[in-house]
Amino acid sequence: MIVKIVNKGHYTLWRLRRSHMNALRCVHALTILGNKNRYYMEKHIFEIKNLNIYYHDFQAVKNVSVAIPSYVITAIIGPSGCGKSSFLRSMNRMNDLIPNAKLTGEILFHGVNIYDPLISEVNLRRRVGMVFQKPNPFPFSIFANVAYGLKIQNIKDKAMIAERVEESLKRAFLWDEVKDRLKKPALELSGGQQQRLCIARALAVYPDTLLLDEPCSSLDPLATAKIEELLQKLKKEVNIIIVTHNLQQAKRISEYVGFFNSGELVDFGPTKEIFERSAQSMVGRYIQGIFG
Amino acid sequence: MYKHTFQTKEKIIELIFGFCGMFSLFITLGIMGIIFWETTLFFKEVSLFEFMFSTQWTPLFSIKHFGVLPLITGTLLVAGIAMAIAMPTGVLMAIFMNEYANAKVRRILKPVLEILAGIPTIVYGYFALLSVTPFLQKVIPSLSGFNAISPGIVMGIMILPMVVSLSDDAFGAVPKEMKLAAYALGSSRFQVAFKIILPAAMSGVIAAFMLAISRAIGETMLVAIAAGMKPAFTLNPLVPIQTITSYIVQISLGDTPVGTLAYRSIFAVASVLFIITFIFNVIAQKLRHSLKY
Numbered sequence: 135m136i137v138k139i140v141n142k143g144h145y146t147l148w149r150l151r152r153s154h155m156n157a158l159r160c161v162h163a164l165t166i167l168g169n170k171n172r173y174y175m176e177k178h179i180f181e182i183k184n185l186n187i188y189y190h191d192f193q194a195v196k197n198v199s200v201a202i203p204s205y206v207i208t209a210i211i212g213p214s215g216c217g218k219s220s221f222l223r224s225m226n227r228m229n230d231l232i233p234n235a236k237l238t239g240e241i242l243f244h245g246v247n248i249y250d251p252l253i254s255e256v257n258l259r260r261r262v263g264m265v266f267q268k269p270n271p272f273p274f275s276i277f278a279n280v281a282y283g284l285k286i287q288n289i290k291d292k293a294m295i296a297e298r299v300e301e302s303l304k305r306a307f308l309w310d311e312v313k314d315r316l317k318k319p320a321l322e323l324s325g326g327q328q329q330r331l332c333i334a335r336a337l338a339v340y341p342d343t344l345l346l347d348e349p350c351s352s353l354d355p356l357a358t359a360k361i362e363e364l365l366q367k368l369k370k371e372v373n374i375i376i377v378t379h380n381l382q383q384a385k386r387i388s389e390y391v392g393f394f395n396s397g398e399l400v401d402f403g404p405t406k407e408i409f410e411r412s413a414q415s416m417v418g419r420y421i422q423g424i425f426g
Numbered sequence: 427m428y429k430h431t432f433q434t435k436e437k438i439i440e441l442i443f444g445f446c447g448m449f450s451l452f453i454t455l456g457i458m459g460i461i462f463w464e465t466t467l468f469f470k471e472v473s474l475f476e477f478m479f480s481t482q483w484t485p486l487f488s489i490k491h492f493g494v495l496p497l498i499t500g501t502l503l504v505a506g507i508a509m510a511i512a513m514p515t516g517v518l519m520a521i522f523m524n525e526y527a528n529a530k531v532r533r534i535l536k537p538v539l540e541i542l543a544g545i546p547t548i549v550y551g552y553f554a555l556l557s558v559t560p561f562l563q564k565v566i567p568s569l570s571g572f573n574a575i576s577p578g579i580v581m582g583i584m585i586l587p588m589v590v591s592l593s594d595d596a597f598g599a600v601p602k603e604m605k606l607a608a609y610a611l612g613s614s615r616f617q618v619a620f621k622i623i624l625p626a627a628m629s630g631v632i633a634a635f636m637l638a639i640s641r642a643i644g645e646t647m648l649v650a651i652a653a654g655m656k657p658a659f660t661l662n663p664l665v666p667i668q669t670i671t672s673y674i675v676q677i678s679l680g681d682t683p684v685g686t687l688a689y690r691s692i693f694a695v696a697s698v699l700f701i702i703t704f705i706f707n708v709i710a711q712k713l714r715h716s717l718k719y
Contacts, residue, residue: 231609233528260612270603273626283611286621332607339611 185239209384219223226262263336269328271320306334326357464693484648507578545586549650572654575663596630638709646671654709
């Protein structure tokens with residue numbers, strides 16, 4: 135049926151694209167409304183079916199199928215180069231930016247396939263935010279960093295932006311430290327503060343899901359503890375998927391764990407169960423430090 | 427004893443290298459010294475006030491006036507037209523090469539720009555005089571054969587490669603992580619280019635502009651050929667003008683005897699030229715070094 139409509143021309147295609155995105159927004163609105171009684175909501179935020187990711191001839195992710203539960207922290211662990219970052223990036227289509235990356239399979243976000251040609255990756259990324267390994271604030275002021283996501287959505291209401299900036303900084307446990315110097319350059323902050331600023335920046339656009347790619351790997355233990363505490367609080371409001379090298383961290387903060395090895399999702403389940411796997415299994419050996 | 431000869435050798439080598447290093451410095455100081463010496467001789471006969479505020483420049487006429495303003499307006503007029511063309515085009519081109527073009531297009535564009543940069547300025551001059559001016563005369567009938575707009579436009583094309591490659595470097599220096607962060611927040615490519623990369627690389631881009639301006643101000647052959655030799659205190663781009671550099675050409679090629687006032691006047695205007703380009707270069711250097719993350 136879609137093919138028929140597409141043949142009618144660009145305008146219809148554009149309309150369809152709009153309505154498709156609106157559907158995605160409606161679903162999102164539902165998830166916001168459902169915050170209080172989230173047990174009525176759908177159980178899975180992402181459903182991934184037969185996902186394969188290739189770079190040139192190298193296959194980074196091999197035939198992964200998994201459903202990621204909503205409103206918990208899901209940790210992705212595994213040895214370096216096992217495809218966990220590629221897997222994470224595929225969920226907000228950041229892989230599109232890598233030349234020669236190819237992807238097959240389906241990723242359903244609230245039931246909508248995000249790799250459908252009608253889906254705009256720009257709008258998707260406004261719903262699925264991302265925080266990177268290295269803190270990467272823009273070379274602007276602290277305020278402008280957090281407000282950026284709103285400004286690119288053409289929000290002009292200054293009072294609203296100021297309010298949202300304050301709220302986001304509070305949500306990221308950064309407000310008390312920076313409230314007197316919002317106009318100062320963000321690059322003057324410490325590494326841990328910069329990373330929390332990046333989280334605040336991502337939160338300001340009200341994402342549905344936050345993808346974190348080893349957010350603590352360049353931070354000291356104190357800054358790490360602060361971010362973990364923050365994530366614990368945030369998981370009530372947004373879905374969190376975190377890639378981490380730190381097994382203790384995964385054990386501490388996540389409810390679900392996925393274990394990747396050489397591109398395959400070897401194991402996925404509640405954290406407790408995964409961490410109790412015997413040393414006979416690959417996961418058990420990795421977790422106990424026998425390999426990896 | 428052996429050690430001693432070794433040390434002497436080292437000393438001599440060091441001295442030679444040091445001399446080579448100092449060579450460019452001595453040359454620069456020497457040129458500056460001669461220019462400023464002749465300039466002081468010039469100002470013994472002409473008052474600084476007349477030089478700076480008179481609006482007539484007629485050193486070769488029987489009634490001599492030495493007001494440098496017509497030459498400065500002529501110079502800035504041509505440079506201004508050139509920058510008006512090179513700045514937007516150059517920055518947009520650099521953004522295109524950095525953010526939009528794929529590797530294949532880049533591979534073609536870069537060498538083409540380098541070819542553009544390698545064309546001798548005399549060719550540009552004749553291009554302005556014999557191609558651009560006649561074409562413009564069809565559009566603007568009142569345009570005279572020598573004018574500021576035609577060499578201005580061609581000079582814009584001439585300094586374009588410089589603006590593009592320097593801004594391209596500045597854009598390339600913006601960390602990739604910053605772009606990724608912007609994309610991850612849902613920016614379109616346009617927004618990444620104009621709200622992240624351009625502001626982040628702004629100091630580098632302005633440095634590129636400054637260097638391009640000082641190149642435009644110092645450019646000689648193009649304006650000597652196509653802009654005319656008639657000093658005019660005007661901002662009208664349609665009439666013949668004279669720039670500082672083309673005045674220097676006129677005097678040095680003519681039969682002006684050494685030691686006359688007209689001869690010394692070229693050193694005075696050269697000082698002005700030197701000061702203007704020096705200021706722009708210093709600003710550019712300052713900005714380029716402030717480009718840090």
